[in-house]
Amino acid sequence: MKWNLPFKRKQAENKPKKSKTREWADAILFAVVASSIIRGLLFSAYAIPSGSMEGTLLTGDYLFVSKFNYGPRMAITPIAIPFLEPNISGFKTYWDGLQLPYYRLPGLSTLKKGDVVVFNLPSDSVNRPVDMKTSYIKRCQAEPGDVLTIVNTQVYINGKVAKNAPKAQTSYVVTTDGQQINPQVMHDLHIEIYQQLTDKDFIMIIPVDSYKAFKCYSVVKNIKPYIDPAGQFDAGIFPHSALFKWNNDNFGPLTLPKKGWKIRLNDSTVALYSRAIQNYEGNKLSHVNGEYYINGNKADSYTFKQNYYWMMGDNRHNSEDSRVWGYVPEENIVGKAMITWMSLDSTENLFNKVRWSRILRKIE
Known part of the structure; x- marks a missing residue:
């Protein structure tokens, strides 16, 4: 017996078939949307252009960077051409007319000392939104609230010797x-x-x-x-002030700003933290007749709004890192470097160019 169910969906007998062009367009659109979501929320691929992380990472290494480890950072500049650099031959691949507030989804873990991290360079001289600044990769040496000191190239955190990278140079x-x-x-x-x-x-x-x-x-x-002696002032080293006779190899002590941490404003703290107060937290700091003003209001203290990290290259004497430009704000963090999926040596011939031992190698 044949049943005619009243709720059975009738097939659209006369529905026109998609053209080949339409099918290709739909497939391309789906691929772009799917890959944009994966790249924006899960992981991205990066290449190592310089030797600042040798011998952990080599020039020519290609990496997968996990964004869900620390929590995906939602797009601050949502309108951009996917998969392209922010600037190509002077042409911006994004529109900064729409800027969203910083927000990060929950992650699998928190950023810890020793992690190899990709972040947007805070001191990028080009005036760009945070998520369009140049990408850097370094190793995290200090977390928010830590006291960092460098004595004869050895890093100390809170008075204890910090573990060096296995192949630090x-x-x-x-x-x-x-x-x-x-x-x-x-x-x-x-x-x-x-x-x-x-x-x-x-x-x-x-x-x-x-x-x-x-x-x-x-x-x-x-x-x-080769060690820069203690007490030898280097004007190229953060905070670029003669109040602190620091250099590459003898530095600190310096406390990393932490969200909610309150400091007194004086010559020393302003030298150390004015960049964070002004450039990264959006305030106007001025000094008039011996008094400090924040956004036009007299102030004798300041409370930080976000967390900051200290990043250094494993190739200590061939790395432009936090010793030069200071703290990395939490909002600049992109993700954790996980594995090298490819590695090419530009100095070798065609048959020896691939570093096979580094393929799918975990980054430590």
Whole structure:
């Protein structure tokens, strides 16, 4: 017996079929939307353009960066052409006429010391929205509220020695016998000549794994760490004030701002924290007749509105990092670097260009 159900949907017998062009357009639109959601909320791919993280990450490494580990940051500049850099040959690929407030979805974990992190450079000289600033990658050395000190290149957090990256690099003064070192040796050991001091003396960046082997060559007479002495003021180092005679290798102590932390305003704290107060938290700070004013109102203290982190490269003497431009605001954090999915060595020939040992390698 055949039943005629009143609620059965009738098939649209005369519904026109989609054209091939329409089918392709729908497929492309779906792919763009889906990939934009994945890229915006889950993970993105990045390439390493410089040596600031060697030997953890090498120039030519391609990374997957997880955005859901710390919680996806919602788009601050929502109108942009997907998958393109913010600026291509002077052409902006985004429209900054619409800016949304910073908001981050809940994540799997919080950002911790030792994490390798991608973030938007806070000191980017180009006037762009936060999420369109240049992307950097460094290792987090200090969290909000931590007291950071560097003594003879060693980082201390809250008075305790911070664990160094397994393959962190630094500089050495190398004295030779005056003969030229075989360039192939330098290439094979991944040693970089940073500066030549005399005919026999060089500043070199030497990987941990290469130190012992390099020291055994007869041309090498002496190797000693290169360290900027304590008390030697470097104007290029944060906070760029003669009140603090800090340099790359001897720095601090410095307390990282934490949301809700209140400071007294004086010459020292203003030198250390004025950039955060003004540039990152949107206030106008002025000093008139010995008094401080915030947004035109007399103030003797300030309470921070967000958290800040301290980022440094593992290649300590070849890295422009927080020692130069200071704190990284929480809103600038993009995600956690997880794995290298590809690695290409531009110095090798076609057959040796791929670093196979680094494919799908976990980042630590």
